Amino acid sequence: MAVDIGGTKTALAIAAPPPEANGAYLARRRFPTPATGRETLDTLLAITRELAADHAVAGIGVSFGGQVRTDRPPHLKSLVVPGWEILDLRAEFARAFGGAPTLIANDGEAAAHGEYVSMPAGARRDTLAYITVSTGVGGAFLLNGRPHRGRHGLAAEVGHIPVRPGGRCPCGGTGHLEAYASGPAIAQAAEARLTNARSSLHDVIRERGSLTAKDIDQAARHGDAFATMILGEAGTLVGRAAALIGLLLDPDAIIIGGGVAQAGDAFWHPLHTAARLDALHPTEILPARLGPDSALRGALELARMAATELPPK
Ligand SMILES: [Zn+2]
Structure with missing residues (x-):
């Protein structure tokens, strides 16, 4: 079960x-x-x-x-x-x-287990890092298919990697990835900076009073420059975290899933660029195959x- x-x-x-x-x-x-x-x-x-x-x-x-x-x-x-x-x-x-x-x-x-077992047998990667970008940001390491949970069971708490000073994280800390890249954080960033921006998101605010990360992805897919910028900032920081994991673990692949990872190029392009920029060696970065x-x-x-x-x- x-x-x-x-x-x-x-x-x-x-x-x-x-x-x-x-x-x-x-x-x-x-x-x-x-x-x-x-x-x-x-x-x-x-x-x-x-x-x-x-x-x-x-x-x-x-x-x-x-x-x-x-x-x-x-x-x-x-x-x-x-x-x-x-x-x-x-x-x-x-x-x-x-x-x-x-x-x-x-x-x-x-x-990570779900993605691992659903990889075609011939294409299975032994060492996997998984990052989930959703309501929160989390992760896992699978080494030869087995989880590496760490001393406290808190290994791969990717969401709490410090990436940029400032933003308040739900854990109480500041500057953590989750404070910038989670769905609610992306929506909040857009709402906070929308006032002086030209964006179709004003219509969503008028209609519903607030935004979701999905609204921002939809706007970006229709060419909205403001939405593209907001999603890109989140993607860049996830890419940096991926580069850091690549440097520490040198895994066969890093899989990125969760609701926010369903976003389009506005999220993924800056993510790939940042991951390459900060890495010594290229790590394969793949979107989760099974989605939600x-x-x-x-x-x-x-x-x-x-x-x-x-x-x-
Ligand atoms: Zn945190």
Whole structure:
């Protein structure tokens, strides 16, 4: 069973164990993430019980949109949805599903697993860095297909790499990548600087009162110079972070996914330029193949690992 808990949406799916089903789901559901961790978990348990009623659950994989600490509690912490700190997700799933083992990873790592297993066998890269640019900015390292989580489980917290002094980050720090490149940060930058700019985004503001990163991408795709500049600044900083990862890890590829990565050339061109400019050697940079589905696909891979590598509780 695969679960993808996001800040705005939560998805879940069940699949037969491999080799019968190679990533094909038997059933799949999605719901808007409720306001607290407790409500989200209760909704999840109700739906998963219904979905799994006719199946024995062998393993559960969870992609969590937040920090997953491996060293000490609280193991789960979301900057968007409060209340996960006091919950024991693993124990509650084990109780609900006959002791089935659960593996939890942050959404960056889950997406990296999803991208890794969906690469064509001949084109698989052994050492991967993954950057997710979405409501937040995160990441993961896969070394020979296995996650490198670090001493605290906080390796590859790409969103909190200092990139430019100033901007306030949701973590409380300043100047971090997430303060400039997350979807909300891009929207905020556009809103703050729109007043004196010539841009079609004025129409969106008049209509709706605020902007999203998607609005800015749409405007940029129609040739709006202001929107192109705003997206380009975010792309440049993500490219710099990618160059830094290239220098530190020299991976076979860096995959960039998440909602913001669905943006067009206005984001990607400056990203590639910055990544090349700051690098000693070119690192292959690829857009995520599965788009928004990579975390759920990765959660299924975590479920497979849980079923085959962990003892039942
Ligand atoms: Zn930060």
